[in-house]
Structures are given as C-alpha cells and as structure tokens.
Amino acid sequence: MNTNQEAWLAPRAAVFKALGHPSRLFIVETLRQKPHCVCELTELIGADTSTISKHLSVLKNAGVVHSSKSGTTVYYRLACDCLSGMLDATESILRKRAESANASLTGSFGATR
C-alpha cells in the first residue's frame, strides 16, 4: 500500500469513520427526516452541546453534512441523498449476517432436533 493509495483511501475511509460512531450515526438518521440545529440534536442525544458540536464537525469534515447559519442557530442537513442508500445497505449486511449465523447454528443439514 503506497502513498498514492493511502491518499486515495484516506478521505473515503474518513466518510465511513464519521458514520462509525453511534451518536454520529444517530445524527445522520435524524437528519434523514429534515435538517436540525445543534440544540435539537443535543436534546435528542442527551450529551453535552460541545460533544455534539464536535461530532458534527467530524461529519462535516468528512463531507457527510452541510451547515447553514440562521441567527445564532446553526442548521445541519445531509450533504447527499446517496446516504440513504448507504444506510439501507447496512440493513442488507446485517440481515445476511443474521442468516449465516442461523445457518451455522442449524448445521449443514438443517437438523436442529
């Protein structure tokens, strides 16, 4: 894995990394409905405002969300419709994982007895 490959990988991994934290994923799921301001997200998650602000900063730097200021409040929204597809894809992955977990419990011949 050379320097060029790493440079190509880094921003792509950053997108997944940003989504790879429960609070941040919750934010993205929430923004799927409609834009929200920091204080609303803070309320919903139940953490310190500064914590949420930093999570939003991670999401923004990765390119996952956009922000727009209106007075003193800042609204965040998803940067790309394609995020819905990504979120849905995890459902397929988890469904398949559940199936194969089941299959290995059941054994090759489906006999549970």
Add this chain to the structure above:
Amino acid sequence: MNTNQEAWLAPRAAVFKALGHPSRLFIVETLRQKPHCVCELTELIGADTSTISKHLSVLKNAGVVHSSKSGTTVYYRLACDCLSGMLDATESILRKRAESANASLTGSFGATR
C-alpha cells in the same frame, strides 16, 4: 438516546466503523475483485500478518466479509454485493464536497479574477 436506540445503532455503526480504516477499506476494495487469503492481503498492504488478521476479524464481526478455510489458508470474500453500492456512494459524497469547496472559494458570483 435510550438503550433500545443504542442497541439498534451499535451493529450499524460497527459496519461503518469497520470500513473506516484505510487498511480495512483497502481490503474491501481488493475483495471486490475476488476472494483473497490472508497472506495475499498481508503482502499487498505491507503490514504484519497479525495486524491484517485482526483487521479481517473486525470486518468479519461487523458482517462485512466471510471466510472459508482451505487447508491452512483462509480465504476472505465480501459478504454482500451491496458493499459496491456503499463504496460508490462515497464517490458521490466526495464529489459533492469538492464542488461545494470550489463554490465557496469562487464566491457567490463566480468571479475568481
């Protein structure tokens, strides 16, 4: 964010978290072509075998890859076709990010002088 929501989020975040590391993302990109064994991936990435093995373990626990043993060698492959879609989605996200970065540099009137 209550316990139920956290339980729902955790496995989904784990999928993204697994993809959110350059080496692991490289592995997934590589497996997109065809299955590979640990030693091949080790060679391609240039890290210790144990490091790669642990990365693969993370991907496997998240449900991203499957493994099958053949003799002493273990082959890994993608668990879901939907991963291609996820990887492609990052391209859209990064493209949009590049565009908006450009727009903000250019300013509201597109005058760069």
Add this chain to the structure above:
DNA sequence: CGCATTTTTGGCCATTTTGCCAATAAACCG
C-alpha cells in the same frame, strides 16, 4: 510423528478518540 506453513491470539505500548467542563465567539434583543 516431526516439521513447515498459514493464521489467530495474547500482550504490550504509542496514538487517537471521546466526552466533559470552561472559556470564547457570534448573533440577536431590550
């Protein structure tokens, strides 16, 4: 069986991440 090959696991340390508090910044209101 004894040995080689491939992979996984355990242990350790350096680095990164996370989350809180405090302080600062930005914008509105009276």
Add this chain to the structure above:
DNA sequence: CGGTTTATTGGCAAAATGGCCAAAAATGCG
C-alpha cells in the same frame, strides 16, 4: 451597549484503537 442564547474551541482525563512481537493453533507433508 450589556445581557442572553446558541455554537465552537481548548484542554484534560479516561477509554478505545492500531501495530508489532512472540506464542499458540490448525493443517498439510515427508
């Protein structure tokens, strides 16, 4: 302007992650 609300930044301690080495499994081969 001074005070209030909303958000961001800095700093710190605790927790998690990543990577290497060494050791242990697991499998095939002579």
